[in-house]
Amino acid sequence: MARRALRPRQPPLRPARGMALSGLRVADFTWAWxxxxxxxxxxxxxxxxxxxxxxxxxxxxxxxxxxxGGAVSIPNGSGWWSTNQRNKLSCTLDLKRxxxxxxxxxxxAISDVAxxxxxxxxxxxxxxxxxxxxxxxxxxxLVSMSGFGGSGPHSSYVAYGNHxxxxxGLAHISGFPGGNPAQVTIPYGDPIxxxxxxxxxxxxxxxxxVTGQGQYIxxxxxxxxxxxxxxxxxxYALNGRVMGxxxxxxDDLAPHGCYPCKExxxxxxxxxxxxxxxxxxxxxxxDPEWAxxxxxxxxxxxxxxxxxxDARLEEWTRPRTAEEAATLLQQHGVAAAPSHSGASILADxxxxxxxxxxxxxxxxxxxxxxxxxxxxxxxxxGRVRRGAPLxxxxxxxxxxxxxxxxxxxxxxxxEEKVVLA
Amino acid sequence: xxxxxxxxxxxxSGPLAGVAVVELAGLVAAPFxxxxxxxxxADVIKVEPPQGDPARRRGPFxxxxxxQEKSGLFxxxxxxxxxxxxxxxxxxGRELLxxxxxxxxxxxxxxxxxxxxxxxxxxxxARKEHPxxxxxxxxxxxxxxxxxxxxxxxxxxxxxxxxxxxTREQHPGQPPGPPVRCGNPQADYALGLTGAxxxxxxxxxxxxxxxxxxxxxxxxxxxxxxxxxxxxxxxxDGRVVGRGTEARYPGGLLSCQDGQVxxxxxxxxxxxxxxxxxxxxxxxxxGWWQDRQARLDNAEFLTQEIGAWLSARRxxxxxxxxxxxxxxxxxxxxxxxxxxxxxxxxxxxxxxxxHPVAGPLSYPSTGLRSNGPGWSLRRPAPLLGxxxxxxxxxxxxxxxxxxxxxxxxGVV
Numbered sequence: 001m002a003r004r005a006l007r008p009r010q011p012p013l014r015p016a017r018g019m020a021l022s023g024l025r026v027a028d029f030t031w032a033w034x035x036x037x038x039x040x041x042x043x044x045x046x047x048x049x050x051x052x053x054x055x056x057x058x059x060x061x062x063x064x065x066x067x068x069g070g071a072v073s074i075p076n077g078s079g080w081w082s083t084n085q086r087n088k089l090s091c092t093l094d095l096k097r098x099x100x101x102x103x104x105x106x107x108x109a110i111s112d113v114a115x116x117x118x119x120x121x122x123x124x125x126x127x128x129x130x131x132x133x134x135x136x137x138x139x140x141x142l143v144s145m146s147g148f149g150g151s152g153p154h155s156s157y158v159a160y161g162n163h164x165x166x167x168x169g170l171a172h173i174s175g176f177p178g179g180n181p182a183q184v185t186i187p188y189g190d191p192i193x194x195x196x197x198x199x200x201x202x203x204x205x206x207x208x209x210v211t212g213q214g215q216y217i218x219x220x221x222x223x224x225x226x227x228x229x230x231x232x233x234x235x236y237a238l239n240g241r242v243m244g245x246x247x248x249x250x251d252d253l254a255p256h257g258c259y260p261c262k263e264x265x266x267x268x269x270x271x272x273x274x275x276x277x278x279x280x281x282x283x284x285x286x287d288p289e290w291a292x293x294x295x296x297x298x299x300x301x302x303x304x305x306x307x308x309x310d311a312r313l314e315e316w317t318r319p320r321t322a323e324e325a326a327t328l329l330q331q332h333g334v335a336a337a338p339s340h341s342g343a344s345i346l347a348d349x350x351x352x353x354x355x356x357x358x359x360x361x362x363x364x365x366x367x368x369x370x371x372x373x374x375x376x377x378x379x380x381x382g383r384v385r386r387g388a389p390l391x392x393x394x395x396x397x398x399x400x401x402x403x404x405x406x407x408x409x410x411x412x413x414x415e416e417k418v419v420l421a
Numbered sequence: 422x423x424x425x426x427x428x429x430x431x432x433x434s435g436p437l438a439g440v441a442v443v444e445l446a447g448l449v450a451a452p453f454x455x456x457x458x459x460x461x462x463a464d465v466i467k468v469e470p471p472q473g474d475p476a477r478r479r480g481p482f483x484x485x486x487x488x489q490e491k492s493g494l495f496x497x498x499x500x501x502x503x504x505x506x507x508x509x510x511x512x513x514g515r516e517l518l519x520x521x522x523x524x525x526x527x528x529x530x531x532x533x534x535x536x537x538x539x540x541x542x543x544x545x546x547a548r549k550e551h552p553x554x555x556x557x558x559x560x561x562x563x564x565x566x567x568x569x570x571x572x573x574x575x576x577x578x579x580x581x582x583x584x585x586x587x588t589r590e591q592h593p594g595q596p597p598g599p600p601v602r603c604g605n606p607q608a609d610y611a612l613g614l615t616g617a618x619x620x621x622x623x624x625x626x627x628x629x630x631x632x633x634x635x636x637x638x639x640x641x642x643x644x645x646x647x648x649x650x651x652x653x654x655x656x657x658d659g660r661v662v663g664r665g666t667e668a669r670y671p672g673g674l675l676s677c678q679d680g681q682v683x684x685x686x687x688x689x690x691x692x693x694x695x696x697x698x699x700x701x702x703x704x705x706x707x708g709w710w711q712d713r714q715a716r717l718d719n720a721e722f723l724t725q726e727i728g729a730w731l732s733a734r735r736x737x738x739x740x741x742x743x744x745x746x747x748x749x750x751x752x753x754x755x756x757x758x759x760x761x762x763x764x765x766x767x768x769x770x771x772x773x774x775x776h777p778v779a780g781p782l783s784y785p786s787t788g789l790r791s792n793g794p795g796w797s798l799r800r801p802a803p804l805l806g807x808x809x810x811x812x813x814x815x816x817x818x819x820x821x822x823x824x825x826x827x828x829x830x831g832v833v
Contacts, residue, residue: 020626045622058669066650070658130792152763157744158691164753166683173604175590176642180674181753182601185662191647192443195614196788202460202621207436207793209628215436215793223770224788226759228610233771234493234758235481237553237783243756248681251480256576257487257598258585267600267643277572294687335572339580339600339813342651343661346787348581353566356642368656374646376563378544379634380626 024205026089027104028249029128031059033161033187034221035145036084037194042113043087044373044382050111050398051088051389052093052104055420058391061085064178075391082362082388083370090389091398091421092329095126099418101208104128106403109136112208113201116143117193120155129394130216139214141204149220159222159273161187170224171233173340177246191229193221217326253299254306258339259317261325265337267378270313270329277300277334284332284379285316361387392421435462435794440624442466442527444502445509445518445707446543447474449575449606450640451559452498453613458527458620460500460787462798466812467502467508468519471831473497473805479564483779489805490778496802498785501776504803506833507814509540510722514832519550520817526627527620528556534569554633555623559616561608563639575606575642582608582644587651597664608640615643653789671723674753677736682752684727692716694746699730776801809833824833 028039036051036059039183043049045277057297061084062075071077091107093100108114114121114133123129123144133140144150147159148167165171165183175182183350200217208214214367232243248269250256256271272278275298280283282291290312302309317325322338329336346357346369358372366387373382398420399405411421434482440463444455448792452474456596459465467474476495484489508514522528528547537543538556544564547556559566570609579585585600602608614746622636631773651662672684686692689711696705704726718721728821736752743750752758759765766788774826778799787796813819813833827833 020622023629024625041618041622052461064650066654066657066660068657072816079657080650083649083653096623099602123576149768149788151790152767154744154766156747158747158749159751160685160687162685163683163749166751169756170607171606171683171755172755174588175601175604176598179598180590180601182588182590184584184603185589185664186584186648186650188584188607188647192611193788195611195618198616198618199457199621200789200791202618202625203436204442204791204793205625206621206628209625210439213793217792218790220788220790222769222788223765223768223786226765226770227785227787228607228614229605230785231481231494231605232756233759233785234497234782238481238493239485241481243604245604248599250576256574258576258580258602260599266578267586269577269585271572271574271576273572273574275716283537285572289454323783330568330571333571333809335574335577335582337568337573337577340583340587341586341655341661342583342648342653342654343579345583345652346656347643350566350568351641351645352726354563354639354642356645365653368653370644371642371646371649371650374615374643375570375639376637377619377623377634378636379546379632380623398524400496 013421018380019383021045021047024048024113025111027108027114028203029054029114029116029118029123030145032117033061033084033190034193035115035197036061037191038145038197038201039115040084040196041198041374044384045377048395049088050107051085051090052095053090053092053391055092058092062391069092073364075362079365079368082360082365083344086360086370086384087386088389089398090390090392091395095128095416097415097418099137099416100102101127103399103403105132105136107398108140109404110254111137111140112205113139113141113143115143115145115197115201117197119158120144120146120150134214135215139208139212140202141208141214142216143197143200143204144217145193145219145221147220150218150223151188159189161189164189164222164225167222168229170225170229171299173229173243173245177245181245189221189225192225193340196221196224205400208270212241224418237252245283245404247305252303253301253345254308254315257310257313259310260313262320266319266322266344268325269337271337272337275299280333281329284329284334285375289417332387358384363387392419395419395421424692435460435797436464436791440464440527441525442529443518443521443525444468444529445637446531448476448479448531449494449498449531449609450612451616452476453610453711453740454557454559454616454620455502456498457614457617460798462797463659465502466808467499467803468503468507468518468521469504469805471508476487486611496776496779496782498756499802500784502803503808503812505809506804506806508832511830511832513799513827513830514539516812517817517832518580521815522551522554524549526624528554529559529616530557531559534564537564542638548633548635553626553627553631554635555636555697556633557620557623559612559638561640561642563642577604577609578608578612578644579709580638581641582652583648584644587648587662587664608644610730612638612640612643615767617825644724671720671727673729674723675724675731677731677734678740680736680752681826682739682750683733684731684750688713691748695743695748697745698742698748699727702726704748736788772798773797774801778804795808801802803823806833
């Protein structure tokens, strides 16, 4: 594994200015959530992500709640959209018109990566398929992210993130024994598909750096999620057994649960893996008499007696707030944390200390807190540099500065409604 | 044009060929991160303590009989890696690890702040000793902040991130139960996936500048990034997103003759096409269902009628006929359903590998297909210490006698 000198095939378009992906340009044709989630990962770390909003069919994220005061405000008022689209540029092009299509191709010609999550075949029908894009940019990296991938008998199946969680085998093993399959209220398949799309783009960039070659990558969000649920598949492959549901319990460990606290619908999770952690838990609880029962002496015994153990812990958590319980347990070295709602998480002392939340600067929701970059880098930290773009905010920058159109040409495009706003 | 992973032999390496990775980690998150890179062509050396990765002691095992070379979890998480044993707590072990890190592009570990310091493997030390190295720390809470030295498991991270609070059973119209985690460690897998994206971001920068750096990838933050709308709701319109089922009403998980399907339509044309599939019952003639509020007002009635129609049909037929009309319906697939799925079969999602002890086994592959060098399964997970000679003698140029000495000292 002698280290190969990895040198870029050509100098970057612009010198890196302190961010990991400075100089990287992404032509972003995504909509809904999985695709935009992928490009958020790139934009937060310095890539210039130009979201081509194929108007009149602009991103449906723009019409998704929440809105300030509950008053629907499309296209610039969605709080979900504004979190997800920060750091990106918005350029509105009518891709069904030849002029719009030509401009999209010119944009791809000066981009490193093109990324999209239309249904399979849509990009080709628009005239922006891989072969077309390669003609304008021979080393282009095209990432296509569809629900079920671009080939196979179900490639045209329609799915939202929740359907993907069903079809990928995650829902069946989640939830309580005897109950129904459970799933996350947000479409969990989307962020997983999005991360996978970002991984695809970055891996392809590495390949391009070394070889100078671009590539086409077909991401199946369904398979992406299924590859994160291997345990039931391996159990089936090894033993022909179909895994069921266990609620919050673990196969080997106890305690391992989510316990109710003082206020209505507040909860704390507690897990103890080793004997040392069990003893720490006992100390945190004040060494109660019941914990000296010989059945709780070793981890297998605790697992066998987990129903009683859970009842005892619940007696202890009920009179306490989730934060009190978690803090006390943590001070004794026990794995414990509140089960946060979207409201309580904003006060989490750990996330606050790490400055995870940042202020949104998109005009209609300015001041709301949102998630900051998803990881921390010592030399090139991610940043929120700009709020989410009002529809078409960056048309002039893209058309004039990047593509070299004159003011008159741009005015004509606006007149013809090839470009909106 | 797109190569299937089944054609692995035709793609001996992938987009990450030439990238050298050292992994010092156990169980799920960080090994999964390194697996993602290994499957895309990186040369990953997995460093295990002499007693082995704890994943070797977690099932599923064949016939539930524990065996350090037969853990399904370990076999899955460590494909395409070379494996060596080493005790980083001993001075000579630490020194050898340093030599491996010096040769690597990436160091991936699950060491939290305190043990990292104890082993002199903390970010500051790694950056000083190996300025070109990218050192990625994948931990439950991150390397700073009040939780940094507290243990944290998938359970704690999933719930603390806000995802447990909004994970619900599908009981239309019923009050929600307690928050629940997923049936496998999703927080660990999502952390591993996020860590791989982070690592490649840093690699992109290093290619341009030659500079390495430390990555602090926290499971809590990787997961808490996802519930964007639930974080925004209470701030903007005062509502807290919970485990209710209103969002996709009418519908939910409804029963067919032979099992359940998820009925969760969003767009008007989907309702229209579904009601056409139902033969457009008299009550659906008026077109009032084009109004979202009207659908909500009549949700109970609609759910009942749709449920009655579904209950007389088989789920595979319902899915096929609905999807033919571009109506999204899916079923909560079991592992058996996934293996039998014609779509996954056609795409070659399951791949076979023959492991010298565990034997031939079908593995899930990936959601990535490339027309260039892509994902491949080149070798099964390593036996414990399988590549000790190859790495210590071949790569680090130790003599046979030195290696024997290390073995006797319990370093290897």
